[in-house]
Amino acid sequence: MSDNGFEPRILAFCCNWCSYAGADLAGVSRMQMPPNLRVIRVMCSGRVSPEWVIKALSSGMDGVMVLGCHIGDCHYIDGNHRTKKRFVLLAKLLGAMGINPDRLLLDWVSASEGAKFQNVVTKFVERVKELGPSSIGVA
Amino acid sequence: MSEARVGVFVCHCGTNIGGVVDVPAVVEYAKTLPNVAHAENNLYTCSEGGLSSIREKIDEYKLNRVVVAACTPRTHEPLFKNTCEDAGLNRYLFEFVNIREHCSWIHMKAKEDATDKAKQLVAMGVSKVQWLEPQEEYEGDVYKASAVIGGGVAGMTSALSLANQGYEVHLIEREKELGGLLTGVNKLFPTNVDADKMINPIVDKVKTNKNIKLHMPAELKDVKGFIGDFDIIISENGADNEVKVGTIIVATGAQELKPEGLHGYGKMENVVTQLDLEGRLKADKKWIDDLRGITIINCVGCRIPERTYCSRFCCITAIKNAWILKEANPKTRVIVLHRDLMAYGVEFEEYYRKAMEAGVLFLRYNLENPPEIIGDKKPESIKIYDELTDSHLKLPCDMVVLTTPLVSARDNEAVSKMLKVPLGDGMFFLEAHLKLRPVEFATDGIYIAGSARWPVDISESISQGYAAAAKAAIPMSSGKIKVEAITSFVNMDECVACGTCALACPFIAINVVETDGKKHAQVNEAMCKGCGTCAATCPNGAIQQKGCTDQQILSMIDTLAGGL
Numbered sequence: 001m002s003d004n005g006f007e008p009r010i011l012a013f014c015c016n017w018c019s020y021a022g023a024d025l026a027g028v029s030r031m032q033m034p035p036n037l038r039v040i041r042v043m044c045s046g047r048v049s050p051e052w053v054i055k056a057l058s059s060g061m062d063g064v065m066v067l068g069c070h071i072g073d074c075h076y077i078d079g080n081h082r083t084k085k086r087f088v089l090l091a092k093l094l095g096a097m098g099i100n101p102d103r104l105l106l107d108w109v110s111a112s113e114g115a116k117f118q119n120v121v122t123k124f125v126e127r128v129k130e131l132g133p134s135s136i137g138v139a
Numbered sequence: 140m141s142e143a144r145v146g147v148f149v150c151h152c153g154t155n156i157g158g159v160v161d162v163p164a165v166v167e168y169a170k171t172l173p174n175v176a177h178a179e180n181n182l183y184t185c186s187e188g189g190l191s192s193i194r195e196k197i198d199e200y201k202l203n204r205v206v207v208a209a210c211t212p213r214t215h216e217p218l219f220k221n222t223c224e225d226a227g228l229n230r231y232l233f234e235f236v237n238i239r240e241h242c243s244w245i246h247m248k249a250k251e252d253a254t255d256k257a258k259q260l261v262a263m264g265v266s267k268v269q270w271l272e273p274q275e276e277y278e279g280d281v282y283k284a285s286a287v288i289g290g291g292v293a294g295m296t297s298a299l300s301l302a303n304q305g306y307e308v309h310l311i312e313r314e315k316e317l318g319g320l321l322t323g324v325n326k327l328f329p330t331n332v333d334a335d336k337m338i339n340p341i342v343d344k345v346k347t348n349k350n351i352k353l354h355m356p357a358e359l360k361d362v363k364g365f366i367g368d369f370d371i372i373i374s375e376n377g378a379d380n381e382v383k384v385g386t387i388i389v390a391t392g393a394q395e396l397k398p399e400g401l402h403g404y405g406k407m408e409n410v411v412t413q414l415d416l417e418g419r420l421k422a423d424k425k426w427i428d429d430l431r432g433i434t435i436i437n438c439v440g441c442r443i444p445e446r447t448y449c450s451r452f453c454c455i456t457a458i459k460n461a462w463i464l465k466e467a468n469p470k471t472r473v474i475v476l477h478r479d480l481m482a483y484g485v486e487f488e489e490y491y492r493k494a495m496e497a498g499v500l501f502l503r504y505n506l507e508n509p510p511e512i513i514g515d516k517k518p519e520s521i522k523i524y525d526e527l528t529d530s531h532l533k534l535p536c537d538m539v540v541l542t543t544p545l546v547s548a549r550d551n552e553a554v555s556k557m558l559k560v561p562l563g564d565g566m567f568f569l570e571a572h573l574k575l576r577p578v579e580f581a582t583d584g585i586y587i588a589g590s591a592r593w594p595v596d597i598s599e600s601i602s603q604g605y606a607a608a609a610k611a612a613i614p615m616s617s618g619k620i621k622v623e624a625i626t627s628f629v630n631m632d633e634c635v636a637c638g639t640c641a642l643a644c645p646f647i648a649i650n651v652v653e654t655d656g657k658k659h660a661q662v663n664e665a666m667c668k669g670c671g672t673c674a675a676t677c678p679n680g681a682i683q684q685k686g687c688t689d690q691q692i693l694s695m696i697d698t699l700a701g702g703l
Contacts, residue, residue, distance in 0.1 A: 011699060016213070024211045027240025035252035038259060038699055039241050041212065042687055043625060046643075047671030051680075052692055059700040076670035077561055077581060077645040086675070118245075 008062035008128040010037045012121070013052070015045045017075035018110050019067035025114030033118050034125040037065075044068070045106075046079030050090045053104060057094065058136050063103045063128035067120070070108040080108070099136055103128060143269040144176040146202035147261060148193055150184035150209035152239055157182075159243035161254040165208065168258045168703075172265045176200045184209050190222045197226040204268040208236040208261050229273035231624055231686060236264035258703055266698040270691040274624035277664040281367035281614045282385035286311060288359055288554065291319020292338065292597055293589025294390030295345050296604025297611070302350035304608075306615055309382050310345065311373055312355040313550075317342045319392050320545075320590075325420040327597060328459040329490040337597075354380070358550075362387070362557045365648075365666040366584025367620050386584050386611040389568060390604065391554060393545035393590035396440045402510070402541055408517040409538045413456050416540050420463060427467040432536040434521050435461055436510055437477040441544035443506070448565060450544030452596040454481045455490065457542045462494040472534065474500045476510055476523060503527050512539055545594040559647050560585055568592050578607040581668075582646060583620070586610050625669035625686050627662045633681035634659040640673035640682045649673060649682075 014020040020041050026033070042048060045068025056064050066087070068080040083106065091101040105124050109117045147169040151157030162180045169178035177200040181189040184207055196202060205228065207219050212235035220230040238257040246253040283306050287298045290312030298310045316322060324334040345351055357375035364370050369387060373380045395414045403410045411419070419426070435457050441450055457475050465473045480501065482491040495501065504510060508524035513533075521536040547566035555562045560580040563569035568591050571581040579586050588603035589595060595603065614620050627640075627649070636658035641649040648666035651658055660682060662673075671684035680689055 009699075011696065020211075021213060024213060024237075024240040027211075027244040030244055030247065032247060033245050035242075035246045035249050035256050038256070038263065039237070040263070040692060040695055041237075042671065042692075043684075044670035044672060046645075047675050047684060047687060049675040049689060049692075051689065052696060055693055056696050056700070059696065060702075061696075061700060074645075075581070076668055076672065079645060079670045079672045082643060082672055082676070 006129055006133060008036055010063045011056045011061045012037055012039045012065040012067060013042050013048045014039050015068045016041055016043045018069035021111035022109040022113045022117040026117040029114045031114055031118040033121050036125050037121055044076045044079040045083040057099050057103055062134045065105045065124055067107055067109045070110055100131060102131060143174040143204050144202050145174050145204040145265055145268055146196050147175055147178040147206045148184050149180045151182050156239050156243045159247055159250055159253050160238060160257045164254055165257050165261055169261050172262055174269055175265060176202060185215055185218060193222050194226040197228055205233045206236060206264045206268050208238045210239040211237050231274040232271050234264045234268040236260045255703060262698050263695040266694040267691045270694055274685055276624050277622040279367045279620050279665050281618050281620055282383050283615045284384040285386045285611050286371050286384045287388045287390060289390035289392050290317040291392045292321055293600040293604040295341050296601045297388045297390060297588055297608040298351050299344055300605055300608035302348045304612055308351045310351055310353050311357050311359055313358055315356050317345060323414050323417055325417040328455045329486045366614060385615050388607045388611055389587045389591050390589045391548045391591040393548055393594060396543040396546045398440045398541050398543050401439055402539060403512050404541055412541050412543050416460055424467045427464060430471045430537040432472040432534055433464055433538045434536050435475045435540040435542060437542040439541040439543050450594040453542045455487050458491050458494045461499040462497055465497050465499050474502055476502055476504045545590055558585055578603055578610055622664055626664045626667040627673050627682050627684050629660045630681045631659050633679050635679060639676050643672050643676040
């Protein structure tokens, strides 16, 4: 555990069909995890607009996670492929804006992967703890 | 729009939430949020008491927005939306906040943090709900007609099932006769009855059914439209026929792999596939009398790195034909060389045992030691490594039968592009869900049956044919389809008709059209499945998703960023 006393504020976008259901399963299974995360449900990870991520990271959030269905499992055929492609560009854009791209995470969690959800969240919270507070946009 | 009057209902869920989250504190906090006209806690918001309280408070406080903070929307959202509707509030003016699965259950030892989190989640929900707008669900008519592509046993079963329910069916068959692969088969396992005796009555029924319009030989040329209203062009006798249907069943089947170059196939006489053998067995069987030995080699061209799958029914086909050959000439040595023998289910193990009792030899080989056929123009003998006895054998052999898998039909790619449905491994069609939706595509109104999806035997083809027909009958019997109002919509003033959204749409639901001289994107609501991918790609924010607009999500982010 990183013990710098910093509790990061993390936002996650979860898709309705896989990762949100995976998060539900983690809950049903009473898998404990750090309370730093707030989840916004979207129908598909493909809906996550780069603007949202930038807005969150530039207005005080210390990290953003986008969790979708595994590649090949997308409820909308290939929405998550588009998310994946978009992320390459988005990470570069964040870098250019002076935001460490490590504050952004894209991963896949299926509806049956409650334990993976717990693991991904816990590790990401740790990662952002080590990065320290985001200096962007905090007046 | 009149000013928002938000009602917030926070659920204890017994002790599930209330045991961790300080629910009364969340309620008091909610009361301080902008435009919250009423906030209360319920022991169980989903109980009749909770639901009637929502209905009463909508009336009493003139609420025009409702937020429930409780469990997961994946199970309870329809219930609360219906409750809003019962009280005269549009069901799309409701927002669900999950403080159980995503809060109390995962922070059981951090009560204060969990309470703070619940407050913030409620605040985010209250922000979003103010931007929600009432929505009408798209409702469309469904043509009571279906197109079935493929006249094999699966397609014919679907066609007959729908026709007998009174629906018009267009059955499209590429070849000159119905029956698909079965027309080349001699006898059927496990009963060993003639395939013709089974298939001919079905063909007759199809041909004489007044509700079935047979297009044969014919090919699918183009498909436009969506569930309830497909326009299909069928190329037939050099002409294009256009038909209108409400649903489509894909039953294009598969084909036998011709193992050119393997084990002398195509070069040696008397090296044949199972389907070649079936054809020879349909004629008289005298030729078998002259054979000293016959070797059947299973798993030729499958369960190998290039083609990893098991074709499922070929083991039983090999058992069947080995037995038939042995019975026709008990003096000939019939060997089935297999890598693993799958005699699944209640019938086939017994079938396998009977073939052994009849004198068929079953030997196991492996990929490292494949059998070797000795002979010039035709097999004379065969070298076999038997794995179980670890011995090398050389036996007289006049005929080799190669058991090859079914591979995808040659026009799957074209059909998949026309229907906008996906192909999976091996170019077989990919169903919506392997377990839960096995005979449907993710695209509404299109269904699948038979070996187009995966190699299946006749009884499975028939079951799937019935299943696909039953699924297709659902929208046709009601005659109406409703689409949940989470579809995308275009702001005409902002749209510059760049077409980026149309390219991004996985369902081809968006077209660039011209209205009054202005080009713009247009969403077909019946085809839109509500993923919102288009909205994330629009450089202008001109295309948005109902219930998930940029404004709605950004308001949540703002609230979250603002802190408690």
